[in-house]
Amino acid sequence: MICKKCGREYEDDMPKCLWCDAPNESLSSQDGDDASTADSEAQEEAYRESLKKLVDPELERAFDDNVRRGKSAISWTKFQIVLNILFFFVGVKTLGVIIEYYKNYTAASPAVSSEASTASAIILIYSAFIAIPCFVFIGKNWLWVYHAHKEQSKFTETFFAPWGAVICYYIPVVNYFVFKALLENQGNTLKLLGIKAKTESNKLLTWFFIFNIATPIFNYLTFKSLNTPILFISTILWIILTVLGIKLIKAATANEQAVHDQLENNRINKKVEEIIAQREAV
Known part of the structure; x- marks a missing residue:
C-alpha cells in the first residue's frame, strides 16, 4: 500500500501508515460499506417486524371485502358452468336443424322452414x-381481480396494475400470468407478515395454462x-378450464383471508395491550 500523504509503502492490512500515521483509506471504505450493509439489514429486519404487528383497520376491511367478492365470483362462475352445459344441449338440438337449412338453401327457394325458424328462435331466446x-x-370476476391486485400492491411490487389485470383476465394464456403473479406476490406478503403460506401446487397453474391454449382452439x-x-x-374443455380457474380464485382468496385474519389479530392484540397498560397506569 502506498501512502497518499508521505508516499511511502506499508502493508495493505495495516490500519494506518507506519511513517506518518495517515489512515488506510481502503480499510476505512470497507468498514463503511460493512456498516452500511449492516444498517440496511437492520432496517429491513425492523420493517419486517413492524409488518408482523401491522394494525390497519381500513386495509383489514379491504381484504375482508375482497374475500367476499371472491366467494361471489366463484358462485357466479359455477352458475355460468350450469348455463353453458344447458347451452350445449340446446345447441345440439337446434344447430343441426339450422346447419341443414343452410346446406339446402338456394336463391330459388329462400323460404325458411318452420323447423329452422323454431331452432333459430330457441337459440336467440336462450342467448x-x-x-x-x-x-x-364477468363483472364479478373483474371486480375481484381488480381489488386483489390493488390490495396486494400495498405490500409488494406487482407486475400487473389493477386495471391491467382486469384487461388481461379473460385473454387466453395471458390470464395464466395474472394468476401466477398474484399467487407469487401473495406468498411473499404472507412471509413478510410471518404467516405460514400454503404454497399452491405448480401443477394447477400448469394445467390451467394447458387448457388455456386448448380451449380457444376448439372454440x-x-x-x-x-x-x-x-x-x-x-364444452368439456371450457368446463375444466373454468373449474381450474375456480380453484385458483379459491387459493388467492384463502391467502387474502389469511392476511385479513392476521390484521384482525394484530388489532385485537393492540387493543388488549392498551387496556392492560391503562390498568397498570391506574
Whole structure:
C-alpha cells in the first residue's frame, strides 16, 4: 500500500501508515460499506417486524371485502358452468336443424322452414336468457381481480396494475400470468407478515395454462364447423378450464383471508395491550 500523504509503502492490512500515521483509506471504505450493509439489514429486519404487528383497520376491511367478492365470483362462475352445459344441449338440438337449412338453401327457394325458424328462435331466446347472468359473471370476476391486485400492491411490487389485470383476465394464456403473479406476490406478503403460506401446487397453474391454449382452439373449430362432437369437446374443455380457474380464485382468496385474519389479530392484540397498560397506569 502506498501512502497518499508521505508516499511511502506499508502493508495493505495495516490500519494506518507506519511513517506518518495517515489512515488506510481502503480499510476505512470497507468498514463503511460493512456498516452500511449492516444498517440496511437492520432496517429491513425492523420493517419486517413492524409488518408482523401491522394494525390497519381500513386495509383489514379491504381484504375482508375482497374475500367476499371472491366467494361471489366463484358462485357466479359455477352458475355460468350450469348455463353453458344447458347451452350445449340446446345447441345440439337446434344447430343441426339450422346447419341443414343452410346446406339446402338456394336463391330459388329462400323460404325458411318452420323447423329452422323454431331452432333459430330457441337459440336467440336462450342467448338472451343467459346474457345477464353472463355479464354478472364477468363483472364479478373483474371486480375481484381488480381489488386483489390493488390490495396486494400495498405490500409488494406487482407486475400487473389493477386495471391491467382486469384487461388481461379473460385473454387466453395471458390470464395464466395474472394468476401466477398474484399467487407469487401473495406468498411473499404472507412471509413478510410471518404467516405460514400454503404454497399452491405448480401443477394447477400448469394445467390451467394447458387448457388455456386448448380451449380457444376448439372454440374456434366449433364456430367454424358447428360440429356436434367438436362442440362437445369444446364444452368439456371450457368446463375444466373454468373449474381450474375456480380453484385458483379459491387459493388467492384463502391467502387474502389469511392476511385479513392476521390484521384482525394484530388489532385485537393492540387493543388488549392498551387496556392492560391503562390498568397498570391506574
